[in-house]
Amino acid sequence: MEHNAYIPRLAKIIQIKEEVSGARPIKTFRTQFLNKNDFAFHCGQCTMLSVFGKGESMISISSPPLIKDYLQFSILKMGRVTSALHEMEVGDKIGIRGPYGNGFPIEDWKGKNLIFIGGGIGLAPIWSVLQTALGKKQEYGELKLIYGARTSKDLVFKEELKELKKKMIVHLSIDVEEPEWEEFIGFVPQNVTDKKPSPKNAITITCGPPIMIKFVIQALKDLEFEDAQIYTTVENKMKCGIGKCGRCNIGMHYVCKDGPVYSWAELKKLPQEY
Ligand SMILES: Cc1cc2nc3c(=O)[nH]c(=O)nc-3n(C[C@H](O)[C@H](O)[C@H](O)COP(=O)(O)OP(=O)(O)OC[C@H]3O[C@@H](n4cnc5c(N)ncnc54)[C@H](O)[C@@H]3O)c2cc1C
Ligand code: FES
Numbered sequence: 001m002e003h004n005a006y007i008p009r010l011a012k013i014i015q016i017k018e019e020v021s022g023a024r025p026i027k028t029f030r031t032q033f034l035n036k037n038d039f040a041f042h043c044g045q046c047t048m049l050s051v052f053g054k055g056e057s058m059i060s061i062s063s064p065p066l067i068k069d070y071l072q073f074s075i076l077k078m079g080r081v082t083s084a085l086h087e088m089e090v091g092d093k094i095g096i097r098g099p100y101g102n103g104f105p106i107e108d109w110k111g112k113n114l115i116f117i118g119g120g121i122g123l124a125p126i127w128s129v130l131q132t133a134l135g136k137k138q139e140y141g142e143l144k145l146i147y148g149a150r151t152s153k154d155l156v157f158k159e160e161l162k163e164l165k166k167k168m169i170v171h172l173s174i175d176v177e178e179p180e181w182e183e184f185i186g187f188v189p190q191n192v193t194d195k196k197p198s199p200k201n202a203i204t205i206t207c208g209p210p211i212m213i214k215f216v217i218q219a220l221k222d223l224e225f226e227d228a229q230i231y232t233t234v235e236n237k238m239k240c241g242i243g244k245c246g247r248c249n250i251g252m253h254y255v256c257k258d259g260p261v262y263s264w265a266e267l268k269k270l271p272q273e274y
Contacts, residue, residue, distance in 0.1 A: 102261050
């Protein structure tokens with residue numbers, strides 16, 4: 001029998017990693033389903049995570065579909081639900097509804113150079129597609145990551161980024177100078193302009209705060225990327241996740257069903273409600 005899309009599947013937290021501490025903390029959670037794992041997803045898709053008695057939040061799956069043992073989520077503490085998640089411990093149970101949304105059309109990108117551009121927690125939705133491309137590296141061209149955060153402490157996946165540098169090109173940045181920092185200092189869009197990625201046979205995938213996305217797109221346009229070469233994800237407020245409540249719409253589009261992944265060619269045709 002098909003799983004009812006409204007009913008969360010029960011899952012257990014098997015690992016918690018503190019990525020960022022301080023005023024805007026981020027934790028990465030690994031979860032395993034309690035029952036049979038028939039959960040299949042595409043990179044870029046999201047789930048509704050429920051903390052019982054507190055509510056639900058839409059969160060991107062940050063692990064790649066290639067990994068079957070666990071689902072990973074990296075979560076910035078914002079309000080009621082995400083604060084409750086940050087209080088949880090290994091062994092605690094949560095609900096997982098989904099997967100929702102369209103995901104990245106990574107199959108269409110075979111043979112192309114992929115440039116991932118992230119800011120802060122925006123690396124989480126990108127991580128799934130980046131790891132998928134890395135796992136099938138021979139099928140793609142050059143892989144490059146341009147990623148930044150406010151300070152070096154605010155970068156997520158710090159250990160993983162060190163390992164990633166052995167496998168692909170990684171350009172990091174922080175917003176303001178720090179004594180030990182040897183990479184770019186400035187905002188992510190400035191690092192894009194500085195590194196001048198070539199639009200030739202390339203696709204860019206960008207995720208981060210809306211203001212960063214806006215200026216990254218501007219920087220890419222200045223480098224002569226076409227609109228159809230630029231992909232991003234939209235984080236509208238969501239409730240049902242399945243196209244019923246109308247909370248997430250941009251014009252006639254329901255982001256939870258038609259998005260959250262859009263090319264800039266698609267997004268710029270929609271009303272500016274995101
Ligand atoms: C498609 C999609 C994917 C997402 N992926 C991730 C992810 O991988 N990791 C992650 O940490 N967060 C992600 N988010 C954002 C996450 O859903 C919100 O931060 C979360 O729902 C806030 O819930 P809360 O109950 O903790 O906060 P609330 O009490 O509901 O709100 C607290 C604060 O958070 C702000 N907020 C609420 N919803 C959102 C939202 N959708 N986007 C931005 N700010 C919001 C509110 O304006 C308010 O200031 C995603 C959102 C969407 C729509
Ligand atoms: S979240 Fe309800 S319609 Fe999209």
